[in-house]
Amino acid sequence: MRLQKKTPQNYGGMSVEEFGKWIIDLGDGKLTTYSLENESDPTWIKVPTEFLIQHGDNPIQDIVKATYSELPTKYKEGRYLRERAILTPKNEDVERINSHILSSIPGKAKTYKSSDTICKASANSEEQDLLYPAEFLNSLKFSGIPNHELDLKVGSPIMLLWNINPSKGMCNGTRLIVKNVNAKLSSNRIT
Known part of the structure; x- marks a missing residue:
């Protein structure tokens, strides 16, 4: 569905339709699978080389550079940010990627901390x-719960993952850009 929305006309030499079919076939388990040496079950697939990021010594840097090649100059442009994303299944990778991206945005970061006390409702x-x-x-650290510390800079993109205030449009998937790191709540939606 996302491929049908304002996307580039090709992905690594494939049309949007061809790339979309490849992604669907991958998800449906229809791609040809292969076995490696000493494996009885074929569980590996061949990813077309045009989809691979050639990497060096720093894979995080390579992924960020391939996805956000113009980040230092376009990090405040909503359209630029909307057109790209890095997805990863592990929170620890998200932290590493976010940290790398934040370090490439100019300015000083401000750290926000969560509450760190237990409710005193119990007698003990x-x-x-x-x-x-x-x-x-x-x-x-829990899945679905933010870590204790959150570093932000002016210009940092944020995506809400919880429905904070749906009546005001602050719900899961809302994209924001930090405009002021010293205010209690100051943000503009990316449109």
Whole structure:
């Protein structure tokens, strides 16, 4: 569906239709599979070389450069940001990619921290402080929950992953750009 929206006319020499069919076939398990040495089940596929990013010593840098080649000059342009994305299944890779991208945006980063206390509703609140010190709480990482620290710079793109206030358009998938790192809430939607 995303390929049908304002996309380039080709992907590595393939038309949008051909690329879309290849992606669908990949997802449906219709591509020819191969076995490597000493493997009985064929579970590998051949990815066309035009889809591969040639990399050197820093794969994160190579992926970012291939996807956002003009980031240092176009990071404030909504259209530029809307037309590209890097997807990864692991949060640790997201952190590394985000950190690399943030380092290439000019300006000083500001770090925002989450709350790091336990609700004192229980009668054993003193024991909770011993069991769950702030350092421990700050080190926890969960799927679907932001990490304790979030670094932002003016010009940083943000995508909401939760429905914060749907009546005001602040819902999952809303794209924002940081306009002021010192304000409590200051952002403009990318249109």
